[in-house]
Amino acid sequence: MTIPDVARHAGVGQATAARVLGGYGSASAATRERVLAAAAELGYSTNAVARSMISGRTDTLGVVVADVENAYFARAVRGIADVAAKAGLQAILANSDEDSEKEKAAVQLFIERRVDGLVVAPAATDDAHLARAVSAGIPVVLLDRVLTGAALDTVVVDNRGAVKAAVTRFTEAGHTRIAVITSAMPGDDGTRLAPGADIWTTTERVAGYRQALRAAGIPRSAELIRHTGYERAWARSAVLELMTSPDRPTALFTTDNVATLGTLDALLDLDARIPDDVSVIGFDDAEWTTLIRPRLSVVSQPVQELGGLAADILVRRINGAAARPRRHTLNTTYIARESTGPVPARTRRLRAPTGGS
Amino acid sequence: MTIPDVARHAGVGQATAARVLGGYGSASAATRERVLAAAAELGYSTNAVARSMISGRTDTLGVVVADVENAYFARAVRGIADVAAKAGLQAILANSDEDSEKEKAAVQLFIERRVDGLVVAPAATDDAHLARAVSAGIPVVLLDRVLTGAALDTVVVDNRGAVKAAVTRFTEAGHTRIAVITSAMPGDDGTRLAPGADIWTTTERVAGYRQALRAAGIPRSAELIRHTGYERAWARSAVLELMTSPDRPTALFTTDNVATLGTLDALLDLDARIPDDVSVIGFDDAEWTTLIRPRLSVVSQPVQELGGLAADILVRRINGAAARPRRHTLNTTYIARESTGPVPARTRRLRAPTGGS
DNA sequence: GACCGCGTTGGTAACGTTATCAATTCTGTC
DNA sequence: GACAGAATTGATAACGTTACCAACGCGGTC
Numbered sequence: 094m095t096i097p098d099v100a101r102h103a104g105v106g107q108a109t110a111a112r113v114l115g116g117y118g119s120a121s122a123a124t125r126e127r128v129l130a131a132a133a134e135l136g137y138s139t140n141a142v143a144r145s146m147i148s149g150r151t152d153t154l155g156v157v158v159a160d161v162e163n164a165y166f167a168r169a170v171r172g173i174a175d176v177a178a179k180a181g182l183q184a185i186l187a188n189s190d191e192d193s194e195k196e197k198a199a200v201q202l203f204i205e206r207r208v209d210g211l212v213v214a215p216a217a218t219d220d221a222h223l224a225r226a227v228s229a230g231i232p233v234v235l236l237d238r239v240l241t242g243a244a245l246d247t248v249v250v251d252n253r254g255a256v257k258a259a260v261t262r263f264t265e266a267g268h269t270r271i272a273v274i275t276s277a278m279p280g281d282d283g284t285r286l287a288p289g290a291d292i293w294t295t296t297e298r299v300a301g302y303r304q305a306l307r308a309a310g311i312p313r314s315a316e317l318i319r320h321t322g323y324e325r326a327w328a329r330s331a332v333l334e335l336m337t338s339p340d341r342p343t344a345l346f347t348t349d350n351v352a353t354l355g356t357l358d359a360l361l362d363l364d365a366r367i368p369d370d371v372s373v374i375g376f377d378d379a380e381w382t383t384l385i386r387p388r389l390s391v392v393s394q395p396v397q398e399l400g401g402l403a404a405d406i407l408v409r410r411i412n413g414a415a416a417r418p419r420r421h422t423l424n425t426t427y428i429a430r431e432s433t434g435p436v437p438a439r440t441r442r443l444r445a446p447t448g449g450s
Numbered sequence: 451m452t453i454p455d456v457a458r459h460a461g462v463g464q465a466t467a468a469r470v471l472g473g474y475g476s477a478s479a480a481t482r483e484r485v486l487a488a489a490a491e492l493g494y495s496t497n498a499v500a501r502s503m504i505s506g507r508t509d510t511l512g513v514v515v516a517d518v519e520n521a522y523f524a525r526a527v528r529g530i531a532d533v534a535a536k537a538g539l540q541a542i543l544a545n546s547d548e549d550s551e552k553e554k555a556a557v558q559l560f561i562e563r564r565v566d567g568l569v570v571a572p573a574a575t576d577d578a579h580l581a582r583a584v585s586a587g588i589p590v591v592l593l594d595r596v597l598t599g600a601a602l603d604t605v606v607v608d609n610r611g612a613v614k615a616a617v618t619r620f621t622e623a624g625h626t627r628i629a630v631i632t633s634a635m636p637g638d639d640g641t642r643l644a645p646g647a648d649i650w651t652t653t654e655r656v657a658g659y660r661q662a663l664r665a666a667g668i669p670r671s672a673e674l675i676r677h678t679g680y681e682r683a684w685a686r687s688a689v690l691e692l693m694t695s696p697d698r699p700t701a702l703f704t705t706d707n708v709a710t711l712g713t714l715d716a717l718l719d720l721d722a723r724i725p726d727d728v729s730v731i732g733f734d735d736a737e738w739t740t741l742i743r744p745r746l747s748v749v750s751q752p753v754q755e756l757g758g759l760a761a762d763i764l765v766r767r768i769n770g771a772a773a774r775p776r777r778h779t780l781n782t783t784y785i786a787r788e789s790t791g792p793v794p795a796r797t798r799r800l801r802a803p804t805g806g807s
Numbered sequence: 808g809a810c811c812g813c814g815t816t817g818g819t820a821a822c823g824t825t826a827t828c829a830a831t832t833c834t835g836t837c
Numbered sequence: 838g839a840c841a842g843a844a845t846t847g848a849t850a851a852c853g854t855t856a857c858c859a860a861c862g863c864g865g866t867c
Contacts, residue, residue, distance in 0.1 A: 095853055106817035111855070118855095119815060138586065141562040142508065143853035145499045147822050153542070160528065162754075167524040171517065174543055183559065185510065185542050186531055202540065205498040229495065325737075357741055380682075381738030384714055397519075452823055463847035465825090472825070476845060478833095500823035504852045809867090816861070822854090831846070837839090 172400025256301030328355025368434030387431030512560030529757025613658030685712025725791030744788030
């Protein structure tokens, strides 16, 4: 069923039917009604593809995140989709799994699809693929992560400052053996960052941690920084190892949800008491953080707003806003709960870890 | 940059350039190279909109779920997106928030966009909008919920059987006061199902609960069935009320993640001991169920597989499979952990609930 | 009564690709 | 060297919409 069909059935010209059905131009009330009736009778539905063909707009947004299954990205996607929907746009989703090749392929596909805008949480460290999108007239907004050197709108959180402030709470409580557990891809030795996997977020958070230590005059110790990779079990074994080492930490900072989960798994396995044996602070609040005892203290980020803002900027750009791209930094909140405490008076012996996961 | 541009620049005819760039028909190695070089030089990228225009395929799948932020749907969406990507399709996302009007609007939009297939977790109880999609040549697969009367492929889990089996564990342990907490929309009195909000999943799960009770010869009691609505806080207050009532239940079954969260909130507030004061079983395993003590026993569903299967069926249908639509029922697994126990010898007095959430 | 202006109408040309089909060139064989 | 058959090539017609522009009718004005 096409416009010519409807026009014929309504006894009007194609152009007239097109105007009524497309909601543009003028038409008398009588013809409008006749066309609408004919359309209803024939079960006509606009072909958005043909419309996009000539209008140049597809009313879609491309969204590239690491993994929707991750609660963080799920919330961000929800924020994007809500704002987009309000502007009449729909979101097309792609998961990169932190693989820059997958990300590039997805972006290329989005360019070919002629999406009106692109939200990307970049895993890649270069921006050639994004520059291509921009030069194809597709505005791009970076989410969650800065890409140094790229002149793109970016929506992030003050990771460094947030972590510095949180870790400073540890140092002020007297802690000196403070470890960080992060989920960046592990390198060959299992603790270093793999080449090309230096996600901005992680780098910043670790930098914040270092700043806090420096400010407190605590010497840095490489073994207290654990890059475990994106699996809960890996974070668990890293913490298991860390907590059974001779000079174990008295405070743990986890930089993301996966790392937090694995860390708590390990502490539970070791029967470590929080905060009596170790204090813990996590990054990003999750639905279960108030469900465990003690409740977990966390750095909370406005994730949905982050996504919403990204979509909002995109909508503005699509509508022609030509301001210079800039970085938008949203504030985090430290939520003090029950997982932090003073340095333990003496090091209690922990239960030997069992093998299972 | 269009095919004519590339053709001109390469010194070949449009059709030849089109064949090379579109990857169909034949072309000599020499011309292929020349065209590809010209395309690269001009920065040509296929216009998928124009391609869809004539091919009739958009290589997209429409996905309508209640809320991606909900871990259940996030996992399902991930499953769909993965299988779709493998078949060269991308997923367009829409959240219905269990609002049938939103769902219908999204489906209409998807029809206009000419998506190649549609995955819907229906909130609506009629299927007129879905029938419209089907008659427009778009195959539809129902996810998570059956729509009685609709001749559509459906991918679900044996909710009734799973709940019956789980609740039977309660009855076999001697429990007779067993409550169900569900997230269906509350009616006027706060406990009844609102008209039009009878989500199949909920209905089935409650039916499974009833069957288990009947099989055990336990008389049904309306006050033990709580429909709380889609907010954690509502489930919490329902359980607070339930557990402070004179003849409180000794076992709780929660039918979804939100209800489980709210239920545990309430039990924690009341300082109720699990399973000494109450036994608890939840539906759908979440990442935190092994993080709480006692660990939560749950009915686990293969959510990602559910989504993957839905996408798989769709891909098959898109490629012309014409089999009669049927229902695919996947198996659940009961994971026994530590939140269930025998009926308490005596009813311990619980702490009075505080006001806060 | 002729003329102007405005709301309405319809024909037709885009948009950028794939599909069709005829024309051309190449390859191998007798 | 001629010929059949296959491979390659290019002109042109779709696809279904919106954009453009000319033509029409109607009321009001001089």
